[in-house]
Amino acid sequence: MQSIENLKTGFRSSELVKSVSTDFLKSKNTSRLYNSVLEDFLSTVQKTGAEVCIADIQSYVNEKLRNGQKISTVNTKIAVLKSIWKSYKLSGLIKFNPFELVKKMRERKIQSTIPLNDKQVDRLLSSIDNENDYAIVLFLVATGIRVSELCGLKWGDFTIDKDFVIAKILGKGNAERLVKIPEKVFNTIPVNQSEFVFDGVYPRKVDRIIKKWVKKSGVSTGFRVSAHTLRHTFITNAYKNGADLFYIQEAVGHNSPDMTRRYTKLSDIMTNNPVDKLSYLKNIGDSKREVKS
Numbered sequence: 001m002q003s004i005e006n007l008k009t010g011f012r013s014s015e016l017v018k019s020v021s022t023d024f025l026k027s028k029n030t031s032r033l034y035n036s037v038l039e040d041f042l043s044t045v046q047k048t049g050a051e052v053c054i055a056d057i058q059s060y061v062n063e064k065l066r067n068g069q070k071i072s073t074v075n076t077k078i079a080v081l082k083s084i085w086k087s088y089k090l091s092g093l094i095k096f097n098p099f100e101l102v103k104k105m106r107e108r109k110i111q112s113t114i115p116l117n118d119k120q121v122d123r124l125l126s127s128i129d130n131e132n133d134y135a136i137v138l139f140l141v142a143t144g145i146r147v148s149e150l151c152g153l154k155w156g157d158f159t160i161d162k163d164f165v166i167a168k169i170l171g172k173g174n175a176e177r178l179v180k181i182p183e184k185v186f187n188t189i190p191v192n193q194s195e196f197v198f199d200g201v202y203p204r205k206v207d208r209i210i211k212k213w214v215k216k217s218g219v220s221t222g223f224r225v226s227a228h229t230l231r232h233t234f235i236t237n238a239y240k241n242g243a244d245l246f247y248i249q250e251a252v253g254h255n256s257p258d259m260t261r262r263y264t265k266l267s268d269i270m271t272n273n274p275v276d277k278l279s280y281l282k283n284i285g286d287s288k289r290e291v292k293s
Helices: 004-011 028-045 054-066 071-090 118-127 131-143 147-151 203-217 227-240 245-252 266-271
Strands: 158-160 165-170 176-181
Touching (some): 028 054, 028 071, 054 071, 118 131, 118 203, 131 147, 131 176, 131 203, 131 227, 147 203, 176 245, 203 227
């Protein structure tokens, strides 16, 4: 790892923060903040200021969020770096300012849902004594799919490989995606004579099922626990346990307007799949079953 002074040489170290407009540096505290944020950023990306690109900034932001920093804190750091790089450009130290492409992240003033932790998931699942209800709740929390996608899932959408089960999910805008289903989760689904995997269910009914067992289990987050809560739980747990953000995005069907859609081979999706990172699936029993013909 390069020293911070070596990284600073790309901008003549003595002029780094001095080049920033004095309007921003009227106090020693502000000066210390700018120096601290700059050194943290350069030591993280391990590049000189002149070499920094938009990918480095995105990597820095992701690392700070993964380490538990609040969006407001990261926004403040990016605002500081924007000011520094703006002054660099005005001073002729750089020709292109990558921070001009960075937008402020939006914060939720009121969080309408909080994900369940491992103990709460275990407690909820262990309280369910109805086979079909158990399969519905487990499927949602183990795949992160939307409740509407669950309700429309058909037996013909499943493909079984020797190592995993794949479901073809029809998402928003009729966009299809392939989702890996843990075999132990697939094996909990009761076989029926309908073409639909969970026959006779619809979004409101699923939420009523969840509400019933949440009440029985005594699980509480301070907010209503719904199918969306289970989707949120999947995303949070997979991310916390090291799943790549791109594969989580692919699994849950999120579309980012700021990114070009990327494609990966099925083998890559299966190898790096977020369902393999879910810690609360360890207690689900293993068994074998066949897809309904």
